[in-house]
Amino acid sequence: MRTHVQELARFAVACRDEPLPGEVTADVVHRVLDVLGNCLAGRAESEGAAAPDAAVLRLVDGWAGVREATAVGSGVRLPAPNAALANGTFAHLLDFDDTHLPSVLHPSANVVPAALAAAEAADAPTAVLLAAVAAGIEVANRLGMASYSAELGNSVFFDKGLHATSICGALGAATAAGLAYGLDAEALASAVGIAASMGAGLLEANRTGGTVKRVHCGWAAHGGVVAAALAREGVTGPPTVLEGRFGFFNAYLDGKYDAAALTGDLGTRWELLRTFYKPYPSNHFTHPGIDCALALRARGLSADEVQHAELGVAEPVLRTIAEPRALKIRPTTGYHAKFSGPYTVARALLGGGGLGLHLDDFSEDALADPRLPDLAQRVTMVADESATARFPDSFAAVLRVTTCAGRVLEHRVDCSRGGPEHPLSRTELLAKFRLNAVRALPPNRTERLLAAVVAMAEGNVDYRHVLDLTMPAD
Structure with a gap:
């Protein structure tokens, strides 16, 4: 019998090795578009040298390593884990990133930066990038869903003051990065197992201040890429990392989790498609x-x-x-x-x-x-x-x-805008992207970038060209 992490890894590898449903591919492209727009706006709205995005970029740009992945909108290339740290910070900086319910977490700001960084580093094709994003978001969402307690009427993470976004997001990011790195199901399960030791995040900054929360998704993306790279080099994770005596669910949730929500109907019921796009840049x-x-x-x-x-x-x-x-x-x-x-x-x-x-x-x-x-x-x-x-x-x-x-x-x-019951129209999604991207790019570059991202769904544009278009104009 497979353990939970083995089930998730098997599902994720199937996403890469078999065609994704058309509606999933279309939605993934919009997730990438949303993240890139949020990253560009985040960089443009930087609050000076002490701002989290500026501090993170300054820090990682000073670290040595192979310049193999793009920091969106910066003109800087970095080692893959560092690019994921920067882009994850940019993506969550404005609190404009998508939200899944009932897990109450922001999956794309962790997963898309990790997938992009690892894909660039591994020279993975665009189809693999899109599959990696789909699988990574689904894994993060399922982990969040498993944490919901009907007795509490809330996520156990949130009841404890823990940030489900960055804790579950690190495992979703590892899934995405592992697929981009070409890991098989066994190695991918190890990557997720390794990442379980890297996820972290406390929510006190929401109440009384501090800028650290804006780095949470960056750190989760960074941890996911590192975990996948370690698994690629042969480091292994425990097969019972989720349900084990000292595993994820016991450590974080006191053993209270919903196994059916975690693995039920994997590949046929997509929680990715139930993830809300935010119309407003606020909690x-x-x-x-x-x-x-x-x-x-x-x-x-x-x-x-x-x-x-x-x-x-x-x-x-x-x-x-x-x-x-x-x-x-x-x-x-x-x-x-x-x-x-x-x-x-x-x-x-x-x-x-x-x-x-x-x-x-x-x-x-x-x-x-x-x-x-x-x-x-x-x-x-x-x-x-x-x-x-x-x-x-x-x-x-x-x-x-x-x-x-x-x-x-x-x-x-009864339900806020942006989700399945009250979705944003395609026109509204594109309008949100334009409003964000033009804060950093000229209008003509914004339109070229939008067209390039949309064309990825048909396999007509490579994501590396998309990332080039996010760079500051000459």
Whole structure:
């Protein structure tokens, strides 16, 4: 009988060695597009020398090694693990990366950077890159799903303050990198087993500050590439790394995991396809509240009319986007504002950019708008029974506004935009990419890059050409 990691490795190798379903290939290309756009915007929005992206790039550019992989948008080539560290940091920097539910993790920001770096280093073909991304995201999502506890109504990772994104993401990244390096199922299982010792991440920065969380996906991607490279050189991992007495699930989840969610219907039911694209560059817990605020604004509500607003959300998310209240009303940085329910509702009521809110809505200029704290302090947050019941299979919210004239307006969403129940259209996905990429590239280069990524699905463009197009214009 195969162990869990052996089942996952067998599935992943089949993704590389057999044709992927057409809908999976199409979605993978959009995942790559989304990550590249987020990377480019992240670099363009760098907050100076102390910013995580600048610090990581400065650090890894000073390390010795073979210059074999591209750091997106930088003009720098690095050893594969270091390129994965840089690109994973860029991809997660703005909190604009995709989210899978109910695992509540961001898979692509770990997996795509690892897959690109290893593929470049190994000179792997584009078809292998796409298969590596598909398998890596699926493995990360399945590990996250296995962590959901119906008893807690939450991921056990999150209940413990652990970042499922970077912990599960390291194993997904190892899967992707291992496929790019050409590992067979046995060696790939070892790569995942090795990566299980490399995943890490604590969530306290979401609550009280610090820039380290923005490096989590970079470190997971880095660890995944290193793990795959070690397995290629003959280092082995334990076959019971997931379910064993001292394995992944016992160490992180106290042995509470859903085996059926982990390996059930592998290859026929794709959790990849249920991964949400983010329309707004903020913590995903804030999105249903933004949806509600935008809907009320579209119905004619003016921010000046608001006397009081009550945002009802799932009870487990309050500690992330509602506490401590003083910091959520007056975030100290644009990044901290992305984790504030009161701020994001206020910003949406005032009107935002892009697909509803965009990067400029979290800039220093936006934070300096005196209307924001005044409006944000009128937003209280409470647990909503219906939203709690739906969490974390979907992010729901209800916004009730009492106007100065005494009217009461209400809007409820049962699932935020971007997922299977309310997907972004292809037009919206491409618009998001353009809005992000033009912050770093001229419009004509942005259009060439977009066309090149889309053409990868048909095998007409090589990913190395795509990466060349991300480089700064001469």
